Structures are given as structure tokens and as C-alpha cells.
Amino acid sequence: MKNRKMPSSVERVMEEEDLIISKTDTRGIITYGNRAFIAFSGYSEKELLGSQHNIIRHPDMPRGVFKFLWDVIQDRRECFAYVKNMAKDGSFYWVFAHVTPTFDSKGNIVGYFSARRKPASHAVAIMGELYQSMLAAESRVAAQDACNASLDLLMKVLSDKGTSYEEFIFTL
Numbered sequence: 001m002k003n004r005k006m007p008s009s010v011e012r013v014m015e016e017e018d019l020i021i022s023k024t025d026t027r028g029i030i031t032y033g034n035r036a037f038i039a040f041s042g043y044s045e046k047e048l049l050g051s052q053h054n055i056i057r058h059p060d061m062p063r064g065v066f067k068f069l070w071d072v073i074q075d076r077r078e079c080f081a082y083v084k085n086m087a088k089d090g091s092f093y094w095v096f097a098h099v100t101p102t103f104d105s106k107g108n109i110v111g112y113f114s115a116r117r118k119p120a121s122h123a124v125a126i127m128g129e130l131y132q133s134m135l136a137a138e139s140r141v142a143a144q145d146a147c148n149a150s151l152d153l154l155m156k157v158l159s160d161k162g163t164s165y166e167e168f169i170f171t172l
């Protein structure tokens with residue numbers, strides 16, 4: 001289902017009280033979505049459950065961001081990220097996501113959980129620009145080097161600012 005629709009310039013804006021929740025298995029297959037998740041995505045619950053989470057991936061998102069996200073959560077840590085998503089009709093919506101691993105009683109990862117809030121508009125403006133430059137860095141190299149190229153750029157931006165990823169994300 002990925003990339004069948006064209007992205008449009010129509011934005012859906014989250015409200016302060018909105019909380020978008022989804023859960024996945026260990027491979028990123030959607031196992032749960034709350035009402036807000038279903039409403040913002042524009043897909044039915046039936047279409048979402050069992051689909052890869054990239055069903056709402058927006059082409060403006062650099063691949064490096066998702067590599068970073070997966071590296072962190074597979075390392076059993078939580079990850080915060082600004083994400084531009086694409087709804088079924090091609091419209092887009094920005095979220096501030098908190099993604100965490102879920103463990104069983106033996107400490108094995110059994111899936112992942114993401115809770116998303118409305119992002120501050122000035123943070124979206126900064127992250128939108130940063131993601132554009134990461135995307136440009138990806139387009140300048142061969143596909144297999146794209147993630148590293150955009151992550152190198154992200155790390156350079158952070159080191160130039162003398163900050164860590166987490167610190168940067170929370171001081172926007």
C-alpha cells in the first residue's frame with residue numbers, strides 16, 4: 001500500500017488534547033491503534049491492523065530518522081522524534097512521538113508503543129528544515145549509503161550546536 005497515493009499540501013493539525021497511540025510487534029507491524037490514530041491516518045482499523053507502520057510514511061521524512069529510531073528502540077531505549085506523517089488521502093500531519101519498547105516478564109522485547117502529541121509549530125519549522133537537508137544529503141549518495149549520509153549530517157548539526165540529540169529535541 002506504500003507510496004500509492006500522492007502527497008498533498010493539505011495539513012491536518014493536531015489539537016492540544018489529541019493523543020495518537022499505536023502499538024506494533026517487533027517488526028513494526030501495527031497491532032493496535034486508538035481512535036485518534038485511525039482518524040488522523042484516514043485508514044480504517046481493518047486496513048491498519050496487520051500493516052507495516054510505514055503505511056503512513058511521508059516521502060519528506062529522511063530514512064536516517066527511522067534508522068535512528070529503530071537503532072534506539074532495539075537497543076531497549078525510548079526515543080523521541082518529530083515525524084511528518086501522510087494520511088491515506090495524501091494530506092500530512094506532524095507529531096511529536098515518544099516510542100518505547102515493550103518487554104515481557106523475562107525482559108525480552110515483545111513489541112513497541114508510540115504515543116504522539118501535538119508538536120510546537122516553531123519546532124516543526126526547525127525540524128522540517130533539518131529533515132529537508134537530511135533528505136538532500138540522502139539524494140546525493142547511493143541508496144545503500146543514504147541513511148549514513150543523513151545521520152552524519154544530523155550528528156554534525158548536533159555537534160556544531162554542542163548538544164546531544166535528546167537535549168536538542170527538548171530545547172526546541
Ligand SMILES: Cc1cc2nc3c(=O)[nH]c(=O)nc-3n(C[C@H](O)[C@H](O)[C@H](O)COP(=O)(O)O)c2cc1C
Pocket residue numbers: 022023024028052053054055056057058061066083085099100112113114
Ligand atoms: C511503535 C512504532 C511507531 C512508528 N510510527 C511511525 C509513524 O508514525 N510514521 C512513520 O512513518 N513511521 C513510523 N514508524 C517507523 C516505521 O516502522 C518505518 O521504519 C518507517 O515508516 C520507514 O519505513 P521504510 O523504511 O519502509 O520506508 C514506527 C515504528 C514503530 C516501532
